[in-house]
Amino acid sequence: xxxxxxxxxxxxxxxxxxxxxxxxxSRKELQQQIDxxxxxxxxxxxVQEVPDRFAMLLDQLRxxxxxx
Amino acid sequence: MTxxxxxxxEHRDPRDELPEHLPALRAFAISLTRNVAVADDLxxxxxxxxxxxxxxxxxxxxxxxxxFTILRNTFYSDKRKHRREVPDPEGVHAASLFVKPAHDGHLxxxxxxxxxxxxxxxxxxxxxxxxxxxxxYEDAAQMMGVAVGTVKSRANRARARLAExxxxxxxxxxxxGVDGQTLAVMSRSGMTAA
Numbered sequence: 001x002x003x004x005x006x007x008x009x010x011x012x013x014x015x016x017x018x019x020x021x022x023x024x025x026s027r028k029e030l031q032q033q034i035d036x037x038x039x040x041x042x043x044x045x046x047v048q049e050v051p052d053r054f055a056m057l058l059d060q061l062r063x064x065x066x067x068x
Numbered sequence: 069m070t071x072x073x074x075x076x077x078e079h080r081d082p083r084d085e086l087p088e089h090l091p092a093l094r095a096f097a098i099s100l101t102r103n104v105a106v107a108d109d110l111x112x113x114x115x116x117x118x119x120x121x122x123x124x125x126x127x128x129x130x131x132x133x134x135x136f137t138i139l140r141n142t143f144y145s146d147k148r149k150h151r152r153e154v155p156d157p158e159g160v161h162a163a164s165l166f167v168k169p170a171h172d173g174h175l176x177x178x179x180x181x182x183x184x185x186x187x188x189x190x191x192x193x194x195x196x197x198x199x200x201x202x203x204x205y206e207d208a209a210q211m212m213g214v215a216v217g218t219v220k221s222r223a224n225r226a227r228a229r230l231a232e233x234x235x236x237x238x239x240x241x242x243x244x245g246v247d248g249q250t251l252a253v254m255s256r257s258g259m260t261a262a
Binding site: 037038040057062 | 083086087090091092094095096098099108111112115116119175177180181184195196199200201227230231236
């Protein structure tokens with residue numbers, strides 16, 4: 001009944017980890033680096049202050065009462 | 069992403085929520101166009117279109133995704149209309165237009181930015197949507213009007229193209245020869261990005 005609580009035997013897991021997986025690993029690291037840099041590209045734009053023209057535009061649109 | 073911070077009884081007009089999404093919308097526009105002036109015009113057009121079409125927005129759905137969709141559709145239809153490349157005189161990264169192979173073992177951000185600029189808008193779009201702005205593949209698929217599988221394969225091709233532009237082969241050992249300082253910088257940027 002309580003069999004599922006038994007810890008899973010993991011020797012095969014360990015050998016898989018130790019296998020020569022370096023190619024896949026470095027590829028994963030490359031992906032991570034790319035994703036980090038992508039976030040940085042996006043965040044550099046994200047932290048910029050939004051120009052006032054958009055607040056003014058929203059005020060104008062609101063005053064016109066479009067779509068109300 | 070889908071925050072349900074709405075208090076019971078409160079019915080917030082999505083128009084009032086629009087300003088909260090402006091920084092993200094603008095960041096997306098800058099990522100697509102790589103030109104701040106062009107991006108701001110695109111954001112302006114997007115706001116006007118959104119405002120006049122708010123009756124088509126389904127309340128309770130992802131407003132940011134809706135706005136992003138309007139923005140990218142506007143961007144591509146403008147591009148079709150004008151059929152010209154927008155020059156980039158004072159562009160985001162006009163100073164760094166060439167990429168040297170990163171065989172010294174790390175990705176310099178200036179090199180990365182220059183490579184990113186050289187991608188097609190479609191590739192920049194998919195990478196920003198799924199890689200940077202935190203949208204799920206399903207959201208991105210809906211925004212881009214394609215199947216989820218297409219988003220994934222496009223994202224893979226875009227990553228491969230980026231790696232190619234950076235002078236990195238797919239399976240290359242990019243960490244060989246990385247000095248401690250670079251590693252520290254990279255792990256720090258990883259922390260702040262997370």
